[in-house]
Amino acid sequence: MKLLITGACGHIGSFIIDQVNKIKKIKEVLLIDNFNSHRYSTLFNLNKNRKFSFYNLDLSRFSLKKFKKVDYVIHCASMTNAQGSFSVKNEMFRNNISCMKNVLNYCIKNKSKLIHISSTSVYGKQVKIVNEDDQSLLKPQSPYAEIKLLEEKMLNKNKKKINFMTFRFGTIAGVSKGMRFHTAINKFCFNAALNEKIHIYKTAYKQYRPYLSLKDAFKVFKFCIDKNIFNNQVYNALSGNFTVKEIIQMIKKYKKKTSIKFVKTEIMNQLSYHVDNKKLNNLGLRLSSPIEKDIKDTIRLLSGLKY
Ligand SMILES: NC(=O)c1ccc[n+]([C@@H]2O[C@H](COP(=O)([O-])OP(=O)(O)OC[C@H]3O[C@@H](n4cnc5c(N)ncnc54)[C@H](O)[C@@H]3O)[C@@H](O)[C@H]2O)c1
CATH class of the missing domain: 3.90.25.10 (UDP-galactose 4-epimerase, domain 1)
Structure with missing residues (x-):
């Protein structure tokens, strides 16, 4: 089966590349990144046990329409600095929402199953323990978190046309080839x-x-794909x-x-x-x-x- 990883050169994407051979049913992996984050070294010495292909393209501008069909998509392509998102609000909005639309349309057209990564930052500052299903707890405090909520809404609006999972990840901790240090x-x-x-x-x-170990993040991806669980729901994910x-x-x-x-x-x-x-x-x-x-x-x- 085929897996597409968008934003493959980032902190999470590069860890998936390293570990993907643990998902037995995935034989071919397509990687997309526009090197927005300049992490070229993530493509060095790829595991020879899987067939990788890389596409250097900007998902916010290049349509995936003509791309070959894959079974699963893990969507990581995003501008991600929450703290810095105030000064680049418009650009982050344009980039992340355009990427999301592109991936969403592709998955609908090809019946590809989508893993969408949201963030626990959609909860903002809270006194209570927060869960996924109480909408009154959603209080994003940055443009980054607002965009995450919009992405979730886009999926919810299209839930009859697509199979997806949304995970609200806690802040990632752990080492990967493409790791970043602003969290x-x-x-x-x-x-x-x-x-x-x-x-x-x-x-x-x-x-x-909440924090999420990179190893647990991978466990989430492996779980969904191994068990083929895509129930169009939102889940918190934290270690x-x-x-x-x-x-x-x-x-x-x-x-x-x-x-x-x-x-x-x-x-x-x-x-x-x-x-x-x-x-x-x-x-x-x-x-x-x-x-x-x-x-x-x-x-x-x-x-x-x-x-
Ligand atoms: N790292 C965390 O703590 C954390 C926590 C919660 C959620 N998330 C989410 O997980 C996802 C992946 O995060 P990450 O930590 O790997 O981020 P990252 O910034 O390390 O990686 C994102 C990658 O996307 C690429 N990219 C950005 N715009 C693109 C475009 N238009 N076309 C193609 N590629 C593009 C960048 O070049 C980069 O390599 C993001 O959606 C992020 O919001 C991350």
Whole structure:
């Protein structure tokens, strides 16, 4: 069977490329990216056990109409910096929504099953534990999160014409060839490794937010494709909810001299919300990959730096 990964050179896409041979039924993998993120090295030394082909194209401008049919699509192509999304709102809107429309039309036409990645940031700041099915809990706080909700709505509107799964991923932690460092854990590890102070929004220190190990993210993709579960629903996906304090304690185990600085300006990545994962558990998938291992691996990557 054939799988198409859009945004294949990114943090998540590059991890799927590395692991895809674990999904036995996938024999051929088509990769699309426009190198918006310049992560060319993600295409180095691809696993020879699978047939890969790469297409350097901008999905927001190039129609997938003439593309050959695939069985599954994992859609990762997006501009993704939530914190930076305020200053590039229009461009992010144009890029991400055009990519989504393109992928949606392609999947409808070819009956390809779609895995769509949304984000737990659609919940914004919350006091309660949040679940997928209470619409009143949706309070996106950035253009990035607003766009994610719009994508979800586009799918819902077309739900009679397409088979899909939407996963609201917690902030990703973990090492991949295309990893990026503008999300919370990875950024903190990077700061710690460079002996820089980690900036933390004061009131966020003891509040919870959801994180997802890259290994669990892959487990989600494998689960859907292996079991062929595409029920047009939305699921939260997280390895656990942790406070910033807990994350810093984990980092300190591997980088003892880590220091923090409390700041008054709110930092997007540190909005507080505690996410419920029962719906995914009830589907038969439990995620429990230890975030601490991802932190250890990330700090290790940079352990050659001596101060
Ligand atoms: N990383 C996280 O913490 C996280 C959390 C929740 C949800 N997500 C979502 O998961 C998906 C993948 O995230 P990621 O972390 O791998 O992001 P990323 O920024 O690392 O990768 C996105 C990739 O998409 C490509 N791209 C962007 N616009 C494109 C276009 N028009 N045509 C072709 N390629 C294009 C970029 O070049 C990049 O390689 C995104 O939808 C993101 O919003 C990520």
